[in-house]
Each structure stands twice: as structure tokens, then as C-alpha cells.
Amino acid sequence: MLLLRALVGLGAVLGAAAACSSRPPPRLAVELTARATAKEGVVSLVVADRARAARLRAIYLEVVALSRELDQARVTARAQCANALEPRAARPSPPDPIASGALGCSIAPPLTERAAGNRYAQLMLEARTLLTQREFEKLARMR
Amino acid sequence: MLWVALATAIMLLSGELSREADDGAILAVLIEALRKATIQEVSDTPRRAAALRALSGFEAGLTAYRRQLVAFKACIAAADSKYAATRADYDACSEPLVSQRASLRTSLASARSEYEAAVIETERARVAQAVLALPEANLLGAAPAGQAKSTLPTRSRGIEGVVSERHLTVPRNVVAVVYGPLSSPTFGARFPSRIIDGGASYAHLNQGLADETGVPPELWNMRGGAAVGMFDDFEAGALFMPLQLSPKFHYDPVLLYFTQQVRFRAFDLGVRASFQTPGTNTGWAIDPGLMLGVPGQRLAVRLGVFAPIEVGTSGQKSIVGINAPLRATWNPLPSLFISAESAVAYDHLAKRGELTVPLGFGTGYSLLAGSKLIDITASFNWDHWLLPAPEQGSARLQWQAYRIAFGASLYFQAL
Numbered sequence: 131m132l133l134l135r136a137l138v139g140l141g142a143v144l145g146a147a148a149a150c151s152s153r154p155p156p157r158l159a160v161e162l163t164a165r166a167t168a169k170e171g172v173v174s175l176v177v178a179d180r181a182r183a184a185r186l187r188a189i190y191l192e193v194v195a196l197s198r199e200l201d202q203a204r205v206t207a208r209a210q211c212a213n214a215l216e217p218r219a220a221r222p223s224p225p226d227p228i229a230s231g232a233l234g235c236s237i238a239p240p241l242t243e244r245a246a247g248n249r250y251a252q253l254m255l256e257a258r259t260l261l262t263q264r265e266f267e268k269l270a271r272m273r
Numbered sequence: 274m275l276w277v278a279l280a281t282a283i284m285l286l287s288g289e290l291s292r293e294a295d296d297g298a299i300l301a302v303l304i305e306a307l308r309k310a311t312i313q314e315v316s317d318t319p320r321r322a323a324a325l326r327a328l329s330g331f332e333a334g335l336t337a338y339r340r341q342l343v344a345f346k347a348c349i350a351a352a353d354s355k356y357a358a359t360r361a362d363y364d365a366c367s368e369p370l371v372s373q374r375a376s377l378r379t380s381l382a383s384a385r386s387e388y389e390a391a392v393i394e395t396e397r398a399r400v401a402q403a404v405l406a407l408p409e410a411n412l413l414g415a416a417p418a419g420q421a422k423s424t425l426p427t428r429s430r431g432i433e434g435v436v437s438e439r440h441l442t443v444p445r446n447v448v449a450v451v452y453g454p455l456s457s458p459t460f461g462a463r464f465p466s467r468i469i470d471g472g473a474s475y476a477h478l479n480q481g482l483a484d485e486t487g488v489p490p491e492l493w494n495m496r497g498g499a500a501v502g503m504f505d506d507f508e509a510g511a512l513f514m515p516l517q518l519s520p521k522f523h524y525d526p527v528l529l530y531f532t533q534q535v536r537f538r539a540f541d542l543g544v545r546a547s548f549q550t551p552g553t554n555t556g557w558a559i560d561p562g563l564m565l566g567v568p569g570q571r572l573a574v575r576l577g578v579f580a581p582i583e584v585g586t587s588g589q590k591s592i593v594g595i596n597a598p599l600r601a602t603w604n605p606l607p608s609l610f611i612s613a614e615s616a617v618a619y620d621h622l623a624k625r626g627e628l629t630v631p632l633g634f635g636t637g638y639s640l641l642a643g644s645k646l647i648d649i650t651a652s653f654n655w656d657h658w659l660l661p662a663p664e665q666g667s668a669r670l671q672w673q674a675y676r677i678a679f680g681a682s683l684y685f686q687a688l
Contacts, residue, residue, distance in 0.1 A: 154294035155339075158346055163425055165353060168644075168686065171444075172434035172606035175641050183607070198303065200427055226401040227303070228331075228388050234381040234412040236300055237335050241374055251363035254353060265357045272431070272644050273686070 159197035159204075159216065161254040166193035168273035176268045182260045189253050190261075196246050196253070211235035212240070276501065280446045280687035297339045299409045304331050312402040314396045323391035330384030334377055341373050370621045396406040428536070432646050432684045434639060436610040437573035437602050441534040441543035441566045442508035443500060446688045451512065452497040452682030454652040455612060455635045458510050458530050459543035461562065461577040462547060465620045466555050468656055469528055471496050471512065472680020479673040483656060487554075493519040497680075498528070501687070506534045513627050526552040532564075541566040545579075556584040562596075573602045594620045594627075608639045614654075624666030643687060651679040 156164075170190035177183040212235045227233045258266065284290045291298075308328050315321040319394060348366035352358045404410055430446055433439040441457060443449050446636065453472040462469040467488075476492040483490040494517055500510025508531070515525035527550045534543040542565055549558035562579030576599050583592040590654075600614035612635040621627045633654030640647045654676045661668045 154290060154298045155343065155346075156293045157295045158342070159425060160293045161346055161350070165350075165428065167429035167431035169431070170429060171431040172641055172646065174438075175434045175639055175646075178607075194425070194429070201425060224299075225405075226397045227404060227410070227413050228307070228385055229397060231385065233300075233303065233307075233331060234334075234378070235387055236296060236413060237338050238374055238377040238381055240378075241370055247363075247367055250349075251352075251360060254358070254363070255360060257357060258358070261356075263356045267476065268641065270354050 157201070157204075159200040162200070163194050163197040165273050166190040166197075169269045170194075172272060173269065176265050177261065186257060186260055189257050192253055193250060196250055199246045200243050203246060204239060207239040207242040208235050211239050276448045276685075276687040279501060284446075284688070287504070295339070295342060296354060296412055297335065297342075300335050301332075301410050302409045303404060303407070303413070304335065306404045306407055306409075306414055307331075307400060310400040311392065314402075315392055320391045320393075324388055325392060327384045327388035330380060330387065332353045334381045334384065337373075337377055337380075341370065341377075345370060375672065406514050426505055427672065430502075430505075430686070432686060434641070434646060435570075435593045435607045435610055435647070436639060437571055437604040437639065438568050439573070440506075440536060440568060441541045441564055441575075442506055442532050443502040445502045445505045446686055447502045447545075448685055449500040449510070449686050450497070450683040451500060453637075453648060453650040453682040454630045454678035455637060455650045455680050456500075456648070458498075458500050458508075458532070459512070459528075460564070460575060460600065461616070462528065462530075462560065463579070463580050463594075463596045463598070463616070463618055463620070463656075464549060464558050464560060464581045464584050465592040465594045466552070466558075467525070468676070469496065469515075469549075470652070470676075470678050471498070471682065472650070472678045474676055474678035476656075476676040477674065478657075479671065480675050482671070489520050491520060492517070494525070496525070496528075500530075510613075523553065526550045526555065526558070528560070532565075534564075539567065541568070545577075547579075549583075556589075558583040560568060571604050573604075575600045575602070588621075592620075593622045594618070595622065596620075610639070612652075615658075624664075626660070626662060628661055629657050630659035630661060632658040646684040648684070650681065651677075653677055 150223070167190065170187055173186045173190065174183045178242060212232050214231060261269070308325065311321065311324045311328065344368055349363070352362040352366060355362065412653035422456055426445065428444055430444045432447055433444065439457070449456065451471040454470040454474070456471050459470045474494045476494070478486070478488055478490045480490060496512050496516070497514040498510060500508050502508050512528040515527060517523050517525050528547060530545060530547040532543050532545040534541045543563070545562050545564060547560040549560070551557055558581060560579050560581040562577055564575065564577040567574045577597065579596045581594045581596060585591055586607035596616055596618045598616035599616060600612055602610050602612040604610045614633045614635070617629050618629045618631060619627050620629065631654060633652055635650060637648050637650035640649065655671065655674060656676055657671050657674045659668065659670055663669065677682055
């Protein structure tokens with residue numbers, strides 16, 4: 131009984147902590163990875179044909195790799211954007227986040243991740259060709 | 274709800290939530306810091322007002338960027354969930370981004386010019402110094418091309434479906450509600466006074482063994498609990514509903530366990546520490562051990578070495594045992610598995626003739642129900658199958674002492 135009460139107490143404390151903290155929206159790469167990995171682990175249970183299941187798993191794993199690329203592309207784009215800005219004759223020390231363009235580049239980095247986006251769409255469309263509608267819907271329910 | 278709260282709290286405390294978040298919240302903090310520093314450093318009222326207007330331009334830009342991102346993510350998610358989605362659906366998500374981003378960059382450039390015109394260089398240096406002292410300012414020092422590191426996890430956080438492919442611990446944020454035998458947390462959970470497995474079980478002992486061990490010859494148990502992947506390779510859990518149903522109903526000791534694994538390309542190594550709360554005739558018990566798991570597409574092998582120690586109640590000595598279980602699992606179909614297991618167990622090292630070789634078989638079916646995975650499992654074990662060197666007589670097999678267990682375990686992602 132004591133353990134049960136302790137568990138309920140723990141639940142209440144954690145619930146309050148979780149309720150009080152708002153969850154910031156995850157990055158696109160995190161969302162894509164979460165959707166892909168939720169399906170990757172169970173794809174063999176949904177698709178009986180081993181060859182199709184293996185290709186689907188490879189697709190979902192490639193999405194994870196693409197998500198990493200997306201993350202890297204975002205950071206690289208930001209760095210390139212800041213470097214491409216007009217060089218200042220006398221850069222203040224420490225660098226001014228506004229004058230250096232770093233803030234602007236962080237808010238709106240150039241769209242360099244389009245190649246990864248295109249590949250993602252390609253992979254998702256290929257996944258559909260390997261799945262029946264029923265299998266697709268079963269997997270879609272995972273996340 | 275408990276699991277969602279637990280997973281969120283762990284993610285929050287370990288900083289994982291902010292690592293996974295988009296940069297919007299950090300940028301908002303930086304702009305607010307810029308605002309505060311500008312108010313402090315720019316004394317001339319008209320120039321200060323102009324600088325703050327420029328900062329409002331950055332804020333508006335950030336809001337617009339976050340809105341665009343939310344719309345883009347929602348559009349991709351909608352396309353992903355539609356079976357009939359075509360290339361056009363995905364293109365429709367990214368097409369508006371180009372013009373939106375271009376107009377955003379123009380408005381940010383004009384906000385930047387306004388700010389630069391309003392704030393003189395010495396003031397800007399002081400503002401920069403104040404803002405760059407914040408930890409959030411690390412975001413602005415972007416890594417050079419090629420050196421950027423992704424903060425995405427190294428282990429998939431989805432449910433592991435095929436039993437033979439599972440690792441020693443459940444992935445992060447995956448919850449296992451254990452009410453069935455053959456689950457990972459109870460692998461090798463053989464204490465000197467009781468053998469612990471999940472689900473409903475019936476154990477039958479021959480009279481000789483019952484007299485020797487003090488365990489009733491007919492025993493019904495029901496054990497359930499939960500485990501959660503707290504980190505990518507760390508699992509904690511408890512069998513907190515351990516009931517003895519017959520011959521006498523009572524609440525059995527609770528089993529708590531923590532497992533940390535290290536994943537290698539072909540195998541996993543794990544360290545597990547289990548604890549058992551005191552029972553009616555036993556004190557605390559601990560069961561530290563090492564595990565080796567070799568997952569495979571169809572065949573998996575799991576091996577362990579555990580040293581269960583039962584600390585006796587007042588006046589009694591501790592009982593120390595050793596148990597080295599081995600389980601092979603074969604998946605003839607991805608959803609169906611069959612297992613065979615044995616061990617070398619010495620339940621009481623201080624006593625002679627306690628060496629036992631158990632033998633067991635199990636089977637299970639993995640069923641996907643919505644976003645949850647259910648393992649329906651059953652096992653049959655001779656826990657004292659072979660006595661190679663009993664204290665009296667020669668080696669013998671004991672077919673009359675067996676245990677049947679069945680149940681189901683549920684797996685789901687808490688977040």
C-alpha cells in the first residue's frame with residue numbers, strides 16, 4: 131500500500147511538473163525522425179513479405195539519415211549566410227549579433243535543405259508503392 | 274498520463290526537450306535580451322525608440338518564421354498520413370517557403386539597417402557584450418560548414434517489434450506494461466526463495482522439493498508491473514503487483530530493476546541491478562548481474578550472470594546464489610516466436626548439492642493494436658530440471674517440478 135501511495139504521489143508530482151512546463155515545438159528533423167522510427171521498428175509485423183519489409187526499413191532509416199542532413203544543412207546555411215554578408219571594415223569586438231547579421235541569419239536562414247526535402251518526398255512516395263492501403267494505415271497509426 | 278508526465282519530466286531534466294526544440298524559443302530570449310540591453314545602454318530617447326521599433330521588426334520576423342515552419346510541418350505531416358499523396362502534395366508544402374523566406378529576409382535586413390542607424394557603435398558593443406554573455410547566444414556562433422553536429426538520438430525511439438531484434442532495454446520513452454512471461458526485465462530473475470516472472474503462473478513442486486525449499490507444492494501467482502526507457506540505453510521498472518493467489522492470498526515482495534546497456538554493432542552488453550523488497554520470511558534481496566544480448570533478424574541469444582543475495586530477516590544469515598541463464602529465441606515469423614532456455618543455477622552457495630540446471634520453453638505472438646504492441650506469451654519451465662550433483666544420491670532429472678506461466682505485455686511510446 132505504501133508503494134502504491136508513493137507511486138500515486140510520484141505521479142502527481144511529475145504530472146504537475148509536466149503540466150507546468152510547456153513543451154517547445156520540436157524541429158522538423160526531430161518530427162521526421164520520430165515518425166520514421168515509430169514505423170521502422172514494427173514494419174516487419176505489418177508487412178509479411180520480407181523483401182518489401184526490408185526495403186521499407188531501409189527507407190525509414192534513410193529518413194533518419196536525411197533528418198541529420200537537414201539539421202546540418204540548417205546550421206551550415208546559417209553559417210554561410212553570416213559569412214556571405216557584407217564584410218565590415220572594422221568589426222566590433224565582441225561581434226554585434228544584429229550588425230554581423232547573425233540574428234537575421236538565425237531567424238531566416240536561406241533554404242539550402244531543399245535537396246533533402248525532395249529526397250524525403252521521393253522516399254515517402256516509394257514507401258507507398260511498397261505498401262497496400264491497409265498496411266499504410268496500420269503504420270500511420272504508429273505516429 | 275503518468276508515463277507521459279514521467280517521460281516529459283525526464284526529457285525536461287536531462288535537457289532533451291530543449292535539444293529537440295526548434296530555435297524559436299532561444300531566439301525569442303535573445304531578442305528580449307537585446308531589448309533590455311538597448312533600453313539600458315541607449316540613453317537618447319528618440320534613438321532608443323527607433324532601436325526598439327527595429328527590434329520589434331525582428332520579433333515580427335521571428336513570429337512569421339515560426340508560423341511558416343508550423344504550417345510547413347503540418348503540411349508534410351498531412352501528406353505523410355495520406356495514402357494517395359503525390360509529389361504535388363509535397364511540393365505544395367515547400368513552394369510557398371521560397372517566397373516567404375525571401376520576403377522575411379528583406380524585412381529583417383531593413384530592421385537591421387534601422388537598428389544600426391539608431392544605435393551608435395559604442396552602444397552596440399555594450400549591448401552585444403550583454404547579450405553574448407547569455408548561454409543562448411551560442412546559437413548565433415554557428416559551426417562552420419561540415420562541422421555541424423546533429424543532436425538527433427543515436428538509437429531509434431520507436432517500439433521494437435520483432436522479439437529476436439530487441440535490445441536489452443526498451444528505447445527511450447517506450448513503456449512496457451509487463452504482465453507476461455519471457456520479458457526482458459525478468460530474464461534470470463531467480464532468487465534463492467522464489468523465481469520471478471510476469472503474468473499468471475502455476476508452479477507445481479514434488480513433495481521432496483516442497484519440503485526442502487519450504488515452498489508450497491501448488492502455487493498460483495500473478496505478477497505485473499512496468500518498465501520505461503528513461504534514457505536511450507537505460508531502463509528502469511518494477512513488478513509492483515506481485516500477488517500470491519494460492520494456497521494463501523498475499524502480496525509478494527516487489528521487484529525493482531535498473532538496466533544499463535552498451536550497444537555494439539552485433540551485440541549488447543548490459544548491467545542489471547534488481548532489488549526485492551522484504552517478504553514474509555525474507556529480508557531485502559539484491560540481484561546484480563551482467564547480460565549479453567545478441568539480437569538477430571530471426572534468432573537471438575541472451576546470456577546472463579547474476580548473483581542473487583537474500584539478506585535474511587533478524588538472526589538469519591544471508592543466502593547467496595549464482596545464476597547463469599541462457600535463452601535462445603527464434604522468430605519463424607516476425608510476429609511469432611519460440612524460445613528455449615536453460616541455466617546453471619546454484620541457489621544457495623553455502624549448501625552442498627544445490628546445483629540445478631533448469632529447462633524451459635516459451636512461445637509468444639506479437640500483435641500490433643493501433644499504436645501499441647502486445648506480446649501474448651506463455652512459458653513452460655522445469656525450474657529444477659536436472660540436479661547434477663545432489664547431496665544424496667546421483668544426478669537426476671525432476672520432471673514433476675514445473676511451472677506454467679502466461680500473460681501479455683504491452684508496449685507503447687509515452688511521447
